[in-house]
Amino acid sequence: MKVLWLQSGGCGGCTQSLLCSEPRSLFDELRDAGIEFVWHPALSEASGGEALAVLEACTSGELAFDVLCVEGAMLRGPNGSGRFHLMAGNGRPLTEWVTRLAGHAKWVFAIGSCTAYGGFSANTPGNPLEACGLQYDEQTPGGLLGADFRSAGGLPVVNIAGCPTHPGWIVESLQKLALEGMADTDLDELGRPLFYAGELVHHGCPRNEYYEFKASAEKQSDLGCLMENLGCKGTQAHADCNLRAWNGSGSCLRGGFACIACTEPGFESPGHAFQETPKVAGIPIGLPSDMPKAWFVALAALSKSATPKRVRDNAVVDHLVLRPAIKKKGGGK
Amino acid sequence: MSRIVVGPFNRVEGDLEVSLELEGGRIQAAHVNSPLFRGFEQILVGRAPLDALAIVPRICGICSVAQSAAAATALADAMGVTPTPNGLLARHLIQATENMADHLTHFYLFFMPDFARPDYVDRSWHAATAERFTAIKGSAAAEVLPARASFLRLMGFLAGRWPHTLAIQPGGSTRAITAGERIRLLALLREFRSFLERRLFGDALERIGQLASKAELLAWADGRAGDFPAFLKIAGDLGLERIGRADDRFLSHGAYGLFPAGTWQQGKTVAFAPALITEDTERAWLLADQPRHPAAGETIVAADKADAYTWCKAPRYAGRAHEVGALARQVVAGNPLLLDLVQRDGGSVMARVVARLQELARLIPAMEGWVQALQPGDSFCAQGVLPDEGSGVGLVEAARGSLGHWLTIRRGRIERYQIIAPTTWNFSPRDASNQEGPLEKALLGLAAGEGAPPTIQHVVRSFDPCMVCTVH
Ligand code: SF4
Numbered sequence: 001m002k003v004l005w006l007q008s009g010g011c012g013g014c015t016q017s018l019l020c021s022e023p024r025s026l027f028d029e030l031r032d033a034g035i036e037f038v039w040h041p042a043l044s045e046a047s048g049g050e051a052l053a054v055l056e057a058c059t060s061g062e063l064a065f066d067v068l069c070v071e072g073a074m075l076r077g078p079n080g081s082g083r084f085h086l087m088a089g090n091g092r093p094l095t096e097w098v099t100r101l102a103g104h105a106k107w108v109f110a111i112g113s114c115t116a117y118g119g120f121s122a123n124t125p126g127n128p129l130e131a132c133g134l135q136y137d138e139q140t141p142g143g144l145l146g147a148d149f150r151s152a153g154g155l156p157v158v159n160i161a162g163c164p165t166h167p168g169w170i171v172e173s174l175q176k177l178a179l180e181g182m183a184d185t186d187l188d189e190l191g192r193p194l195f196y197a198g199e200l201v202h203h204g205c206p207r208n209e210y211y212e213f214k215a216s217a218e219k220q221s222d223l224g225c226l227m228e229n230l231g232c233k234g235t236q237a238h239a240d241c242n243l244r245a246w247n248g249s250g251s252c253l254r255g256g257f258a259c260i261a262c263t264e265p266g267f268e269s270p271g272h273a274f275q276e277t278p279k280v281a282g283i284p285i286g287l288p289s290d291m292p293k294a295w296f297v298a299l300a301a302l303s304k305s306a307t308p309k310r311v312r313d314n315a316v317v318d319h320l321v322l323r324p325a326i327k328k329k330g331g332g333k
Numbered sequence: 334m335s336r337i338v339v340g341p342f343n344r345v346e347g348d349l350e351v352s353l354e355l356e357g358g359r360i361q362a363a364h365v366n367s368p369l370f371r372g373f374e375q376i377l378v379g380r381a382p383l384d385a386l387a388i389v390p391r392i393c394g395i396c397s398v399a400q401s402a403a404a405a406t407a408l409a410d411a412m413g414v415t416p417t418p419n420g421l422l423a424r425h426l427i428q429a430t431e432n433m434a435d436h437l438t439h440f441y442l443f444f445m446p447d448f449a450r451p452d453y454v455d456r457s458w459h460a461a462t463a464e465r466f467t468a469i470k471g472s473a474a475a476e477v478l479p480a481r482a483s484f485l486r487l488m489g490f491l492a493g494r495w496p497h498t499l500a501i502q503p504g505g506s507t508r509a510i511t512a513g514e515r516i517r518l519l520a521l522l523r524e525f526r527s528f529l530e531r532r533l534f535g536d537a538l539e540r541i542g543q544l545a546s547k548a549e550l551l552a553w554a555d556g557r558a559g560d561f562p563a564f565l566k567i568a569g570d571l572g573l574e575r576i577g578r579a580d581d582r583f584l585s586h587g588a589y590g591l592f593p594a595g596t597w598q599q600g601k602t603v604a605f606a607p608a609l610i611t612e613d614t615e616r617a618w619l620l621a622d623q624p625r626h627p628a629a630g631e632t633i634v635a636a637d638k639a640d641a642y643t644w645c646k647a648p649r650y651a652g653r654a655h656e657v658g659a660l661a662r663q664v665v666a667g668n669p670l671l672l673d674l675v676q677r678d679g680g681s682v683m684a685r686v687v688a689r690l691q692e693l694a695r696l697i698p699a700m701e702g703w704v705q706a707l708q709p710g711d712s713f714c715a716q717g718v719l720p721d722e723g724s725g726v727g728l729v730e731a732a733r734g735s736l737g738h739w740l741t742i743r744r745g746r747i748e749r750y751q752i753i754a755p756t757t758w759n760f761s762p763r764d765a766s767n768q769e770g771p772l773e774k775a776l777l778g779l780a781a782g783e784g785a786p787p788t789i790q791h792v793v794r795s796f797d798p799c800m801v802c803t804v805h
C-alpha cells in the first residue's frame with residue numbers, strides 16, 4: 001500500500017509524534033505490513049525538482065498511490081487565493097494540490113485535528129487565513145473537499161483527529177486499511193476511527209478514585225481530579241489516551257494537566273480559559289457525556305460526603321501524604 | 334545571469350523555497366522564501382494569558398517544548414514568580430530531552446541522508462554511507478527510531494506526552510516525580526547514553542565533551558567506528574569546514590545555566606542586551622513599518638506588497654543579522670572546540686554539525702545530574718497570581734537557536750504577543766538596508782543548478798531549519 005504525505009497549515013507535530021511509534025522502528029513496522037511512502041516531506045530523500053516530479057506524476061494519475069495523508073489545515077486565504085501556502089518550488093496553492101490529489105487517492109486521511117477540522121489556524125478571530133479542515137469547518141461538514149466528498153475507496157475523509165495525533169492511531173489506521181480496508185461503520189459521526197474515538201479520555205485515568213469522590217485538584221500539580229477546577233474535559237473527549245500510553249507511560253492526565261479535548265472539533269476556542277472549569281452555581285457546565293445533570297449533582301454531593309480522608313488530603317498536594325491503610329491480619333477479631 | 338527556484342526542501346520542518354541567481358554555475362544572490370503563513374500572534378490576542386501555554390506549543394511540532402518554556406518564562410516574568418528548585422530541574426530536563434531528541438533526529442533523519450545520494454557514488458565512503466543513511470531504508474534509521482522513542486519516554490514521566498504538553502507552568506511543572514520514577518528516568522538516560530556511545534560516537538560521552546580543538550577532534554576520529562567519525566571523514570573529503578559560512582556574528586539567549594547568553598563577533602564575546610533586538614518587515618508580505626522592538630511589534634498581513642518575497646520578518650541585533658543555533662550557543666559560551674573551528678574557517682556546515690553532536694555528548698551527563706538532584710516530596714510548582722496589566726519576556730534556547738516571546742497583558746487579556754523563532758533569525762530575508770539574512774549569505778559562491786552536487790542541500794540543512802516556527 002502506497003502512502004503519499006503532504007503538510008500544510010500545521011506544526012509538523014503529528015509527524016514528530018508518528019516517529020515516536022513504539023516498540024518497533026516505525027519504518028520496519030510499516031514495511032513489514034506492506035506499507036511504503038511514495039513521498040513524505042520530512043522523511044524522503046527526494047527534494048526540489050525530484051519531489052515535484054513525484055507529486056506531478058501522482059496528480060496526473062501516472063503514479064498510482066493508495067492513501068493521501070494530509071497534515072495541517074487548508075489555508076484558503078487571502079480572498080480564496082490559497083496564497084497563505086504556496087507549494088515551494090512550484091508556486092501553486094497547497095489547497096489546489098490537495099484537491100487534485102484527493103481525486104486520485106483511494107483513501108484520504110486527515111492527520112491531526114487541524115487537518116480534520118481547521119485547528120488553531122481557523123481560530124484567529126475572523127479567520128483571516130480562511131482556514132478549514134479537509135471535510136469540515138470546525139463542527140460543520142464542508143471544508144476544502146465538501147461534505148459529499150468520497151474517495152475512490154468509497155469513504156469520506158478519515159479524521160485521525162488529535163493535536164497531535166497519537167502514533168498508534170495513525171499506524172493502526174494504516175495497517176487496518178492494508179489488512180482489511182475500512183467501512184463507514186469503522187468511523188464515528190465526525191469521521192474518526194472508532195477503535196480509538198469510541199472511548200473517553202476519562203476511561204482508565206489514574207485519577208479516577210479522586211473523580212469518584214469528587215476530591216479535586218485546586219492548583220496546578222495537585223494530584224486530585226482536574227474536572228471540577230482545572231478545566232479537564234476527559235469525561236467528554238473521545239479518545240483512548242488513558243488506555244493507550246503516550247511516550248511509554250504518559251498521558252495528559254498522568255502529566256498532571258487537564259485534557260483540553262484535542263480530538264474534538266473546536267477545542268481550540270472553548271469559550272473559557274483552558275485551565276479553568278467554567279461553572280454555574282458551583283457546578284461545572286461541561287458534564288460527563290451521557291450523564292443526566294440531576295444525577296451528577298446528586299452523586300457528586302453524596303460522594304463528597306463519603307470521601308475518605310486519604311483521598312481528600314492527597315488530592316490537594318503533589319505527592320502522596322497518606323497511604324492506603326493496611327488491613328491487620330486475623331480480620332474481624 | 335540565470336535564475337532558478339529550488340524547493341520544496343524536504344527533511345526540514347515545514348516548507349522552504351530558495352531562489353538563486355547564478356553566474357557561471359555559481360550563486361551570486363539568494364532569496365529565502367518561507368511560503369507558508371500561520372498567524373499565531375493574532376490567535377493569541379484577546380485570550381486569557383495562561384491560554385498561551387496551550388496555544389504556543391502548537392506553533393511547532395519539533396520544538397513545542399521550547400515554545401512552552403518561552404511562554405512560561407514570559408508569564409512568570411509578568412507574574413513575578415520563580416519556579417521551585419524541583420520545578421526548574423524538571424523544566425531543564427523536559428527542554429533538554431526535546432533539544433537532544435531534535436539533535437539526534439536532525440543528524441540521522443534530516444541531514445545525513447543527503448550523503449547517500451547517487452551524486453556521491455564515486456566517493457570511497459559512499460557505499461557504507463548509503464547502507465547506513467539512505468532515507469527511510471538505511472540501517473541507521475531502524476536503530477535510531479527506537480532509541481529516540483525510548484529516550485522520549487522521559488517525556489511520558491516528566492511532561493505527560495510529547496509534543497504539546499501543558500506540564501510546563503510559570504512556577505515549574507505540573508508533574509511531581511516520585512522516588513521510583515527518578516530511578517526510571519536515570520535508567521532511560523543510561524539506555525540512551527549507551528546507544529550514543531556505541532553507535533554515534535564510538536567512545537564515552539565525557540571524552541567527546543573534552544575534545545578542545547580541530548586537531549584533537551580529527552585525531553580522535555581517525556579510524557574510529559561510529560556515525561560521528563564517519564561524518565567527519567565525509568566532511569574532510571568534501572571540505573565541509575569551508576562551506577556555508579555566513580557573517581560569523583552569533584547570538585545566544587543562554588541555556589540551562591550551563592551556556593551563558595551573549596553575542597560574539599570577530600573573536601569577542603559581548604554581553605547580550607535584549608533591548609537591541611528589532612524586527613524589520615521590509616521584504617516580508619507584512620505591512621511596511623520602521624523596524625520595531627518585539628515588545629512593540631506588529632504582524633499585519635500585506636499579501637500584495639511589491640518587492641516582498643517571504644512571510645518571514647528580518648530580526649536584527651544592533652541592526653545586524655545574527656546566526657543562532659548550537660554553534661552560536663557554544664561559541665558564545667566559549668567552547669574551545671567550536672571557537673577553534675570558527676576561528677580557523679568561520680561558521681560552516683561542519684562546525685554546525687559538530688556543535689550539535691558535542692552538545693548531545695555534554696547534555697546527557699548534565700541531565701543525569703539534574704535527575705539526581707530532584708528531591709521527591711518537595712514542591713514542583715510555585716503558585717503565583719497574574720496581574721491584570723503587565724508585560725513579560727521569555728528568552729530561551731530551542732535546539733536550533735534563540736527563541737523569544739514578548740507578551741503584554743491588558744485588562745486581564747493578552748493584548749500583544751510577539752515571537753522571534755530561531756529560524757526567523759537564520760532564514761531572515763533582506764532588511765530595509767538590503768542586508769542579507771544568514772542563509773542568504775551562506776549560500777553565496779556555491780555551485781548550483783544543473784549537474785551541481787547537492788551542496789546547497791547540506792548548507793540549508795546545516796542550520797536545522799524549522800519553517801513552521803519561522804512563520805508562526
Ligand atoms: S482528571 Fe479528567 S480524565 Fe481524569 S478522572 Fe478527572 S475528569 Fe476524568
Ligand code: SF4
Pocket residue numbers: 162163201237238239241251252253258259260261262263
Ligand atoms: S488527553 Fe485530551 S488533550 Fe490530551 S491527548 Fe488525549 S484528547 Fe488530547
